[in-house]
Amino acid sequence: MMPGQNASPKRNTTSRTLRYFTTAVVGSFALSACAGTASENDASPTSVEASPLRLADDYAPSHPFVEYGASVFIEEAESGGVPIDYFPAGQMGTPEDLAVLLETEVLDVGSTAPAYLESKFPLSSVSDLPSDVSDSCVAANAMMDLLGEDGILYEEEFKPRGLRPLWVAVLPGYELQTATKRVESPEDAPGLLIRSAGGALDATTDHIGAQAVSMPGGDAYEAMARHTVDGVGFTYISAHQYGLEGVADYSTEGLNMGSFVLPYVITEKAWDNLTPEQQDSVTRSAKVANNSLCEGVNEETAIAKREMAEGGLTYVPIEGENAEAWDELLAGVRDDWATSLNDAGMPGSEVLEAYDEAVAKYE
Structure with a gap:
C-alpha cells in the first residue's frame, strides 16, 4: 500500500457524476488544438482555473481500470476543485491514438499502455515480464516508484515526451x-x-x-x-x-x-496550467486512485x-x-x-x- 493511503476499493454509484462525451467532439478538440493556440499559450494558471481536464482511455465504465481507478480519480479531483471531462470506452480512439492525442495536447490526461506502444515506452514494459508478483498493489506501488519524478522510467521515457505519470493500473498474473x-x-x-x-x-x-x-x-x-x-x-x-x-x-x-501495466499520465502543459492547489488535488486524487485500483484488481481477481x-x-x-x-x-x-x-x-x-x-x- 502507498504510504499514507488507506482508501478501500470503490465501486461506481449513481451519486458519482462522470462526464461521458461522444466521439462527435473529437473533431472540435482537434480543431481547437490547432486554432487559438496563441491565446491559450498566453493564459495563466489563474485564467484557465475553471477549464476541465480532458481525460480519455479505451475501457468501458464497468472495467476495473475505470470502476476502481479513473472514476475514483475523477470523483476525488472534482471534489478538490478540478473538473474533468471524461471520454471512456475508446471514444477518442485506440491506445495508439490516445498517445498521439496526449503528445499533441488534444488530451490532458490519458492511458498509455507500453504493451501497445512498445516503440514509445520499451522500458516501461518491465512489469509485464514474468515474475512471482501476484499482488496488484505490490506491482503498482513498485511501478510508481519508477514512474515518479525521481524515477528512472519518468526520466527516460515520460519526461522527454512531456508526460507526467499520475497512477498506474496493473493486472498481474497472466x-x-x-x-x-x-x-x-x-x-x-x-x-x-x-x-x-x-x-x-x-x-x-x-x-x-x-x-x-x-x-x-x-x-x-x-x-x-x-x-x-x-x-x-x-x-x-x-x-x-x-x-x-x-x-x-x-x-x-x-x-x-x-502482467499488463497501464500508466495514466497528465501532460506537462496541463500540469503547469493548474494552480498549486489544483496540483495538490490532482496528486492526492491520483494516489487514492492508485490504491483503490490495485485493491479492486486483487478483489476482482479472486x-x-x-x-x-x-x-x-x-x-x-x-x-x-x-x-x-x-x-x-x-x-x-x-x-x-x-x-x-x-x-x-x-x-x-x-x-x-x-x-x-x-x-x-x-x-
Missing part, C-alpha cells in the same frame, strides 16, 4: 487458458498457438516455444471456439470478462507469465477465479519440479529483455534491477 490441452510443464507448451496482448507477452510466448497470435481480446472466445488458437494468455479477470470458461477446459495456476471454476474451468497448479522448470525457462525472458535494450543503448538492466528492488520493498 496464465495460459487452453481449449483442450492441459499445460503443466514446459514440455506441454511448444507448438501451441496462443493469443497474446503484444509487447513482453509476445516475447514470453515465443520463448516457451508457443506461437504468439495477435488479435483483439474480444475475438479470443470465438478463436478458441473455432480452434483458430489453442489458447490465450490472460489474467483471470480478463479471461472471465470474455467468458472463456465457456470454451477453455484448463488454466494454469501460478505460472505468472507476466472473484473471477472462483466464478470460472464454478463455470467448469479446471485449474492446473504449477508446483514442485514443474514450477522450478518454468522459473528457469522464464528467467531467460527477463535476461533477453534487458540485454536487447542494453544493446539498443537503453538502460534495460538498470530498469529491471530498479523494479526488482521496488517490488522487494513492497512485498
